[in-house]
Amino acid sequence: MKINRRSFIKTAAASSAMAAAASLFPGISFAGWDQLEGASGMITWQKAPCRFCGTGCGVLVGVSGDRAVAVKGDPNCSVNKGLCCVKGYHSVQALYGKDRITKAKVRKNGAMVEVPIKEALDLIAAKISETIKAHGKDSVAMYGSGQWTIPDGYVASKLFKGCLGTNNVEANARLCMASAVTGFMTSFGIDEPMGCYEDIEHADVMVTWGNNMAEMHPVLFSRMLASRKRKKNVTIIDFATRTTRTSQAADKSILFKPNTDLAVANAICYEIIRNDWVNESFVNDHTTFHKGKTNIGYGTEDHFAFTDKPEDISFEEYKTFLKDYTPEKVEKISGVSAKDIKYLASLYGDPAKKVTSFWCMGMNQHVRGTWINNLVYNIHLLTGKISTPGNSPFSLTGQPSACGTVREVGTLTHKLPHGVVTNEQDRQLAAKIWDVPVTNIDPKPTYHTVEMFRALDRGDIRFMWIQVTNPMITMPNLTRYRNGALKDDRFVVVSDVYPTPTTEVADVILPAAMWIEQEGMFGNSERRTQHFDQIVPPPGEAMSDTWQIIEVARRLGFTKQFPWSEEEYIGKIWEEYRLFHDNPKHNMAPYTVLKERAGVQWPFVNGKETRWRFNPKYDPACKPGTDFDFYGKKDGKAWIWARPYEPAAESPDAEYNFWLNTGRVIEHWHTGSMTRRVPILHQAMPESYVEINPEDAMDLGVVNGEKVKIISRRGSVTMKASINGRGVPPRGMVFVPFFDESYKINEVTLDAFCPISKQPDYKKCAVRLEKA
Amino acid sequence: MMNRKNRIRSPQRGLSHAPSPAAGSFKKIFGSVMLVLTAGCISGIFMALPALAAPDIPPGFDSGGEKIFNRFTETPLAAMTGTDGTRNLNSFYELRQYPGSPPRIPHSVPFFFRDDTADCLACHGKGGYDARQNTYIPVTPHPENENCLQCHMPRRTDTLFVETDWQSISPPKLGRSQLGGSPPPIPHSLQLREDCIACHTGPGAVAEIRVEHASRGNCRQCHVPMVATEPLSTFQRNNEPGH
The missing domain is CATH 3.40.228.10 (Dimethylsulfoxide Reductase, domain 2)
Known part of the structure; x- marks a missing residue:
């Protein structure tokens, strides 16, 4: 423990008021945090978007020496105007869990062994080449995230779609957006x-x-x-x-x-x-x-197409x-x-x-x-x-850069940074900017997320690199996909900051820089791109996800496409990426503008942000003389759709008589791998639970806190009942927050999805309950 | 289905209310707890009377003068003096993760569904004495933010998920007058803490930072913010055109 209470008390005693306080009220400990030794007591404040949800609040991170020590809401950020939520105020504490991954690890004879990061990167590059040689280019895949920074997603797309020639770049935003x-x-x-x-x-x-x-x-x-x-x-x-x-x-x-x-x-x-x-x-x-x-x-069967x-x-x-x-x-x-x-x-x-x-x-x-x-x-x-x-x-949106990195950079298996792989013009533009032959870019989309993990299970995919996400908690019908990832001749690389159920299935773990330990950009729900500098150094050998991909790309021989130096790569990548959006419908702000402001909305045209699109009063991309111009469609008209009501994939029946609904709580963000390491958040919400309607609980004979077994056709979880707790489901429904890795509720959920978007439905499947 | 406006119109909002028909389980439980407490106090006072009175002397002589003594015995000293002094800088910082962080909630918040935020303001809006905790309630400086549990969390466990390596800077020092006896500057940012009176006056104020001259309302006439934790930048005069 770095606390030096003696020296702190000495300092405190120097102040007469504090000394008086200590003598008046002895026996009460001072501040609820360990105090930096040798700190000047000075804080400098630097802007960043919050690490967590898609709102994109501006935070000011207080830095003392090389540590983040405080947070306040950024009054200059129009999103939150100086107010955060409890996760934002304590976000910097997520950097300092004692179990941060700081060294690379490689599986040797079944055990994970620490190795220099260079060795791990060599192994990844070798495995990619070897797997492509043995099983074809579509047997390697990258599974990223709406928490990827924009440069992370951009280099992943460039390496896989542009250089390796497979469209297998998919992201967890498929599960949310x-x-x-x-x-x-x-x-x-x-x-x-x-x-x-x-x-x-x-x-x-x-x-x-x-x-x-x-x-x-x-x-x-x-x-x-x-x-x-x-x-x-x-x-x-x-x-x-x-x-x-x-x-x-x-x-x-x-x-x-x-x-x-x-x-x-x-x-x-x-x-x-x-x-x-x-x-x-x-x-x-x-x-x-x-x-x-x-x-x-509903897509519950393999190879479903629609x-x-x-x-x-x-x-x-x-x-x-x-x-x-x-x-x-x-x-x-x-x-x-x-x-x-x-x-x-x-x-x-x-x-x-x-x-x-x-x-x-x-x-x-x-x-x-x-x-x-x-x-x-x-x-x-x-x-x-x-x-x-x-x-x-x-x-x-639910993730800080679901819009910025997944939707705008197009890190999905049918997308390019501008347009879709099936469109020849879009492929040509990408090939030109990426400096690769246009024939490299495959016109055929590959797997959406659920099908990608099914392909890993089947063996169509043999190598998967997972960055900034925790699919071994979040995949619906989880058991099948975890067993698939664990199969003998599958090679899984995981870049992360803490041990998770996903690092448990990894053959290589890369230590990643987190949030403000690297420079990057996020894009929030309202088309706002938000830049942050590297504010504190990453621990140990931790490296930004962008740089990990660049290192592997160079080992695979793509030095021409990944030429940037470590000092300026983020700015260079941004300016290259911006070429994809060089038109009034999408134009992004230049790097220098992003650096100055707490976020800039696109389309950014003639130095101005666009607040309302399709309305010529605000949006310069609209045809002049119109009162609205829905320019995404060729005739400038939006589509009204006749879409009927159809039921869920699996509804309650006589045997499985409850709906299961899943979601989040305010304290924890997604799988809790970050927020559970923030003391105040864990202490406020230490474990997950199942919300039951009070009358259903009475029928079942359980009182608040008693254990209930939730059983579906796929699996079961036993957890404490919450009656009249944070939320109350109607009769016939239970609700479970999914943040807690001790209760993997996704072993119970169903991998049915929207046939058009391929996004799974985590809100509806049938379960029955037993008093445990 | 609920209708917020109906609930707000209920005259029985707040701490001391009895359960209203519109209110749900939390209010019912909470309300009955309060009723039991109140009933307990009242019966305590009246039951004491016959025991004190001597035989043959009817109760209530001297204009019911025993009531004074009984009330004096029943009423906690803190409630009578208006300064219990239990809220001090140590306990203040114990609830925080760094200087300026939103404090956690140090008392239990029923984990029932209806822990809705208007209930926070019932106590923390105006302050006052809380008999259950025998203390004065601190007043929020930002009652306009209604979604209290957005930033403030109770603690439901003392353990951690994983040990943390978190450290922050020391709290600002008090009494940093520039001259002997001159008014000290404000050592914290005013963001969400613009309302000096909420925190620095009244019986719920932190003992060391409670001012004794609250009647002078224009605080910033004498006290100016000096965010002591931020490095000072040197002022440079610039009269170039365009500046």
Whole structure:
């Protein structure tokens, strides 16, 4: 322990007031933290985006010597205006868990042995070459993350797609954002929200669709509460499957049965049309109507494939389609009263009200995730409440750079930094910027995340490099994928900062630099790119993920494509990456601007950020003379989709009679590998639990804290019951936070996914309960 | 389904309320706990009376003068003097991870569902004496932030998941007047701590930093922020055009 209490007390005694305090109140220890020895007591403050969620709060990191010692909210950052959440305030403590991985490890005769990092990098490069030679280029894969910095994802894409010639670069954002992307692409032809967080202060009504923002996006939720308090006439509606902290703060909480949000969204549109609340001129000028395939499946079988076939329909045909979704019919499907459906429709339909919808995992982790995204856009398009301040369908992200690194850099197996691999022009642009032959870039997309881990299990993939993510907690139907990763002739490399269940399956562990131990950029939910400098040095031999990939690329002979020096590689990579987005729809800010500001929104055109897209008042990419221009589609018109209600992949039945829903809590972020090492967060939420409705608990005969076994067709977990705890599920549903590696709830969940986005549904499968 | 506005209109919000029909389980449990406590106190006082009175002397002589003594015995000294002094810089920093971090919640927060944040402000909005903990309640300097549990966490275990190597700087020193007797500067950032009166006055204030001249409302007339932990940059005059 580096604490030097003696010297501290001596210093303290120098101050008469402190001395008086110590003598007045003896026996009480001083500050709740160890004090830096020999520190000047001076702090310098440096800006960074927060490490955790997709909100992208600006933090100021206080540094003393070579250590981060404090945090405050960055008042210059428009996202959070100086306020953080408990995770942000204590984020720097996540750097200092005693079990940081500081040396590379390699599996030798079954045991992990520390080796110099150079040796580990040599081995990785050799394994990649060897595996490609023996099993073909698509047998090697990179599985990254929405916590990758933008340069991390960019060099991974360049190495695998440009140099090695396999599209096998996939990221965990498939598990959180894929439905948002396909929702945007099918409705607007271009990804990412049209609005920005300022919508919160402009909106009269905010509806959270299956989104417990009070815990998951607390800083934005505080902005909503502050706006309601200031303006008095603001209404917050919580539309969810479970009662949460957000429900408590909302003006009204409306519960629906799992998956029936599809029916309710259609019923809202039915009511909007029936009451003549349609913004006719907007709909005529800026939208077209379409339908796609129905009964589209759930993807639970290997090699599942699906391609939608859009067809044009008329407004009249759309109206006919909606006849199945009268509030009275939907009440029977959804459990939401016709009165509440009409109330929701009246809020969206009232021409005097500005309405913003927020959603995140509730709509994205959904076997019809793309559809429900489409359907909420329908509501905003029919009423013309879009792309203007306060009128915003707003898809939030859960990871700090799900937008920046995965969606913008395109680290998915069908994507390129600009466009898709199937498009020849996009391949040509990539080949030109990457300085590789265009024939290197394979026009055929490879595996989405679930199928990638199935391919690892089957042996189609033999080498996988996992960076900044913990799939051995987060994969649904986990047991199959862990057993697959552990098979004899699979080689798994894991770059991480702490030991996790994923490092346990690794053949090589690389020590990674974390967050502010490296320079990088994140991209948040509102198209904001946020740069951070290296603020403190990484421990031991830890190295940034970007530099790990560069080292391996050079060992594989790609020195021409990876020429940068360690002093300036981030800036050089950014300027090269920016070439992909050199147009008014996507333009990114130059490196020098990013360095100066607490985040810059793209499109960044003529030195200005774009706050609302598709609206010529704010967006210079729009055609002049229009009042809206949805330029993602060729004709400048957004698509309204007829999408039906279809049930979940697995619903409760006589044998498995409960829904299982999973998610997060405010204290822990994702799998807890960082937040559980922050004392205050672990001490506030030391372990996971299963939330049960009080009446179900009574039927089961369990009281608060007693153990319950949760059993599905795939596995079981036994954990403590939480009754009237943080959240309360309705009868027939249980909820489990997934952060705790001692209770791997994903061994119970189902790997069904949205056939369009391929994003799994972690919110719905069938389980039964036993008192344990 | 709940309606927030209905709940807020309930006159029985806060600490001392009885359970309202609209309130849920936490309020019911909490309310009944309070009722039991209150009932206990009241019966304590009245049961004491017959025991004290001598035989044949009816209770209530001298204008019921025993009440004074009984009340004096029943009322904790802290509640009468307005200074229990238990909140001091040591306990203040014990709740923090570094100077300026949001403090953790040092008392239990029911892990029931309805630990909603308006309940925090019932006590921490205006302060006052809390009989359960026999202490004065500190007042929040930022009551406008309603989502309290966004930043403040109770502790449910003393153990750690993994040992930590966390260290931070020492807290700022007090009483750093530039001249003998001159008003000391403010040694912390004003971010979220703009309201001097909330923390530096009243019985809930930290003993060492409680001011005795609170009646002079314009604090920053004499005290200016000197964020003592930040290095001073040297001022350079620049009269070049464009500056």
